[in-house]
Amino acid sequence: MSSDNRVRLIDIARGALASLGDTLTVNRGLLRLALANPEKPGSIGLLLQEQAERYPEHLALRFEERAWTYAGFNAWVNRIAQALKAQGLKPGEAAAILMDNRPETLACVAAVVKLGAIAGMLNPQQRGEVLAHSLKLTQAKLLIVGEECQEAILSTGLKPGNDGGRPWLWDGDSEAPAPWLNLRALSRNADDSNPPETAAVLQKQTAFYIFTSGTTGLPKASRMTHYRWLRGAAGLGQMALRLKPDDVFYCCLPLYHNNALTVSWGSVLLSGSCLVLARRFSASRFWDDIRRYDITAFCYIGELLRYLLLRPETASDREHRVRLIVGNGLRAELWDAFVARFNIHQISEFYGASESNAAFINGFGLAKTAGFCPLPFAIVEFDGETETPVRDRAGRMRRVARDGVGLLITEVGNKTPFDGYTDRKASEAKLLRDVFKPGDCWVNSGDLVRDQGWRHIQFVDRVGDTFRWKGENVATTEVEAAFEGFPGIEETVVYGVQLPNADGRAGMAALTGLGEINGAALARHLQSRLPAYAVPLFLRLRSAQETTSTFKFRKVDLKREGCDPALIQEPLYVLADTALGYQPLTASLYQRILDGQLRF
Numbered sequence: 272m273s274s275d276n277r278v279r280l281i282d283i284a285r286g287a288l289a290s291l292g293d294t295l296t297v298n299r300g301l302l303r304l305a306l307a308n309p310e311k312p313g314s315i316g317l318l319l320q321e322q323a324e325r326y327p328e329h330l331a332l333r334f335e336e337r338a339w340t341y342a343g344f345n346a347w348v349n350r351i352a353q354a355l356k357a358q359g360l361k362p363g364e365a366a367a368i369l370m371d372n373r374p375e376t377l378a379c380v381a382a383v384v385k386l387g388a389i390a391g392m393l394n395p396q397q398r399g400e401v402l403a404h405s406l407k408l409t410q411a412k413l414l415i416v417g418e419e420c421q422e423a424i425l426s427t428g429l430k431p432g433n434d435g436g437r438p439w440l441w442d443g444d445s446e447a448p449a450p451w452l453n454l455r456a457l458s459r460n461a462d463d464s465n466p467p468e469t470a471a472v473l474q475k476q477t478a479f480y481i482f483t484s485g486t487t488g489l490p491k492a493s494r495m496t497h498y499r500w501l502r503g504a505a506g507l508g509q510m511a512l513r514l515k516p517d518d519v520f521y522c523c524l525p526l527y528h529n530n531a532l533t534v535s536w537g538s539v540l541l542s543g544s545c546l547v548l549a550r551r552f553s554a555s556r557f558w559d560d561i562r563r564y565d566i567t568a569f570c571y572i573g574e575l576l577r578y579l580l581l582r583p584e585t586a587s588d589r590e591h592r593v594r595l596i597v598g599n600g601l602r603a604e605l606w607d608a609f610v611a612r613f614n615i616h617q618i619s620e621f622y623g624a625s626e627s628n629a630a631f632i633n634g635f636g637l638a639k640t641a642g643f644c645p646l647p648f649a650i651v652e653f654d655g656e657t658e659t660p661v662r663d664r665a666g667r668m669r670r671v672a673r674d675g676v677g678l679l680i681t682e683v684g685n686k687t688p689f690d691g692y693t694d695r696k697a698s699e700a701k702l703l704r705d706v707f708k709p710g711d712c713w714v715n716s717g718d719l720v721r722d723q724g725w726r727h728i729q730f731v732d733r734v735g736d737t738f739r740w741k742g743e744n745v746a747t748t749e750v751e752a753a754f755e756g757f758p759g760i761e762e763t764v765v766y767g768v769q770l771p772n773a774d775g776r777a778g779m780a781a782l783t784g785l786g787e788i789n790g791a792a793l794a795r796h797l798q799s800r801l802p803a804y805a806v807p808l809f810l811r812l813r814s815a816q817e818t819t820s821t822f823k824f825r826k827v828d829l830k831r832e833g834c835d836p837a838l839i840q841e842p843l844y845v846l847a848d849t850a851l852g853y854q855p856l857t858a859s860l861y862q863r864i865l866d867g868q869l870r871f
Contacts, residue, residue, distance in 0.1 A: 309475035316385030362387030370417035418443025508538030573600025655744035738767030790853030
């Protein structure tokens, strides 16, 4: 046998073994999904204990220069759990956690859920009234604060001693200020055996409170049960990603967000692989970290990948071992560019929400899709003007045709319960009843998606972001995509603004990266890519966009300020004449719009 044929046979054998390994991993995921039962014992803490017994010497967690094996991390978590138990934390109660990304945060979360308690994941970026509101929603029996978040928690006006006797636990390298309790001192010599409470936790119990971003109002606390977390870990980590114990998974997203706490940690913990945690996302340091830790997979949000694409190309862009990435929000127009530049072909885009009872995952390696969902869902006709689903004379909704765009709804059932929010009224507002038959119940996702066929969807827009103009629904994401490729534009945020004497809302785009614009050229660029009704009538040039800590653009203030030059100090432009293109929006020109002399 020639050496070439021998190499070929070895490659075939390796491929067959890899395929067999993938099949076994997928089958284990299917089995876990089939056996999951909300009424039976099973929890995140129990899974951690099992993996500590199965892979005691495998690395579970790395952070900068520190590392923990599964056995070591589990023992550390147990010590913290004993300290929290000594402070009175009981099953079913909540412990609020306010900390930046670091190993201690994850250890505290694991300790809380091992006791059958609930980890309320507060956002360290919040301050004052908003943070106080979030803390109140948790109804926490104790509070764990990292020293880096001391200023944030004190901005609420609360402090230990005037907080109803609730214990305040301090975690940091410096001494705890009186009368805070030092969590590290309390847990240092605590018992490191597995707490008995863990075995009694039922899958239906709440594990976390995950807060919405608050882009349209005060945040809401959604419930994440052990059942939904474990099913997500099986569906993503085993069936879609097919992670192995030797994989190294990088996460630079905040732990108070489900992309980190559920998607990333869940996939890693179930596979027995290693999680590399970063303090935060840094576009300039990202690939250095990927090579430093020999990363094979990472989690993303769409804007994160766009920031990486905006960085100057280098000869080392393909020098890494990343074989797959998982996340949501990768725009279709950036998909091919990212694959070509960084040579990462397995993009497991998914769709889900903190409060959702179903999720989609691109587990078949297809491009430009949010993936497939085996659970019951429907895409129904939607009225963009009233922002409600369309019902016929009998009060029933209608499904859109293939390739149609509509409102995504998911059915509530025994296997797909709706955990909702801590606020019952907010939970009820998410539900649609008597949708296709009397008595049925569905969750309103609040998202418009495209039916791609074969139970696959493509995200189109948020309901609140889509607006109606000239009798047509305008999807902001599709308009934002049309700006791609125009020289100088870095970020685009599209929204609708109200005008006097006009039905619907006119399109407006806030742009960064442009000191000045060629109004005629930009108008031609957009007119060649969009129908006339979708071309924005107004532009606003900004030095930076306001975003949440998870890279979502905040549109509340933009919508409120509209296009009034008296309220906005930044340059404004209007498409008053399509032949001339965009021209500066002066006070006199704006007055002509108000007086009805200039109509669109």
